[in-house]
Amino acid sequence: MKKIKNLCLIAALGAIVTGGSLLQGAPAYAATTYTATTTAELTSDLGKATKGDTILISGTIKSGTINVPAGITLKGKTGKNTDKLVFSSTSGNSGKGLSIKTNGSTIQNLDISGAADNGIYIEGSGNNLTDLDVHNNKDAGVQLSNGAANNILTRVYSYSNADATGENADGFAIKLHSGVGNELYYCTAEGNSDDGYDLYAAHGAVKFDHCKAINNGNCGGIKGDGNGFKLGGVDNKTPGQAAHLDPLKHVLTNCTATGNTGAGFDRNNQNGVVTMTGCTAINNALGNYKWPLTGKPSALGYQVTFAKAIIDNCTSSGGGKNDLSGATVTNSPTVK
Template identity: 60%
Template sequence: MVKAGGMSLADALKKAKSGQTVVIDGTVKSGAVSLPAGVNLAGKNNATIDFSQTSGSSGRGITLSGNGSTLSNITVKNASDNGIFISGSNNTLKYVTCCYNEDAGFQVSNGGANNKFYNCKSHHNADAKGENADGFAVKLHSGEGNYFENCVAEYNSDDGWDCYAAHGAVTLVNCQANYNGYCDGIYGDGNGFKMGGVDNKTPGKAAHLDPLNHKLIGCTAKGNYANGFDRNNQSGVVTMKNCISDSNKGNNYHWPLTGKPSALGYKVTFGKAIIEDCTNINGKVNITGATLKGNCKGF
């Protein structure tokens, strides 16, 4: 048990073994911690971990580099970098909130695969320049099978979801990306669901397209400062089904057929996305690179 005035979170994690659960009771303060593989974190009494003691780019709140942990019913806030950074696989997060961190609330990178997120929220995360703090960043060599259900990204300085230089397709079910691109006076890109596509970050390899067949089912993008659903040079076949895009300041659906990614420097033709049974409300679209199917409304 970790609670104010008792054992620190860092000390509790040092003693914990795989299969054991460390319980957070109420609000506790902590420096940056790494969660050992297979060790679980669970909260009670509005459990909150305040990482305001962290500083600089090494100040990620919780790092999961191992496999098989479950985090549930906790809020992670005030980290000087990511709230939660995952490079491990097969971890599960349920009812976890990341907020007021100085980089992306949740980030999955460096091979992290098959991580599952249920009912997680990421809001009011902002970095100084506004260009990094996404709600959920599944990028920079993330692996296959990362899955999000009933998750919400709102009021983050950059994007809701960002899949820049991801190496594996993501699935999003009933997720929301709302009002991203501005947070407490800081502006960023502001796309709701930005689906990635170019990898120019692999050492020793030239910039290249990395086609991924992302799936978005029942997702909603509203009031974002740029596009609601954004290709972002993704050349895979992205499927959007039963999705709603409403009142975004750029395009509600931004799926051009061709583009000239700055990292490549030449024009390319992208794979055609599938927009099925989706709705467009109060906004324009560019869907030259998409096929409408089923009962689509407002296009």
């Protein structure tokens, strides 16, 4: 196992010059970079790593669930084409791949696959996921739940995730009490058995920028709902509370939904003012834009008149019939 120590001089109060003397602040500490090439090395490194440390994955490592320590960097040494975590030894509903219930970590340049549940599961805050391939897991590729907030995902490609019934494995599941401030940039959900992006019972608005949902709803014959961006707005999962609308102002900019078996951009009972700007929808089977003005959510059992979405400078071609009764459409001549 290779260790590389980099001294980081930290002075809590800085250096103070007084009367010709230099007063030093806090002492230096050493941040450590570990390189793991085997399962045993990775297990050892995870046990030692603390905030500021880096663990490099070199080659392919098979692992059980990895509980990511707070404030570390876990990354591929060369890149996601060669550096891989295969979670072949996980099993059951608890068989997650990376479990991030801590704050401030970076996951980068890795291929992540094979988990019996989510490939990556996040409850923590302030984490950064960058340049990842997440695939062939048996639930959502990436899930943020239970307070996960202010996490940034950039160029994460989540594809070919499928559960037994097809109803759970989304590309990205930002749902079930996820918190505020989660943002996705240039992410792609493709060929997952259920939805591309599912925001069911989220508790915080999500920002999507240049994200894509492609051909979701059928993964090797395993079929689910197949919506591209499903922006749900009913919470019937909070203990001690009756089912209720939870309006959120999601923002989608320059996003694309193509060839999904459900709707491209789907209200799914969202009562907040969702803003879509510069979005593109092509050949989604149940309509490119599904934004009804009214609905009767099954969890509520009564009729609702929803807030109107904003659809500006967007396009639509092919696919099923759009429902735009619950949207204000501007600068979008093909969205009809």
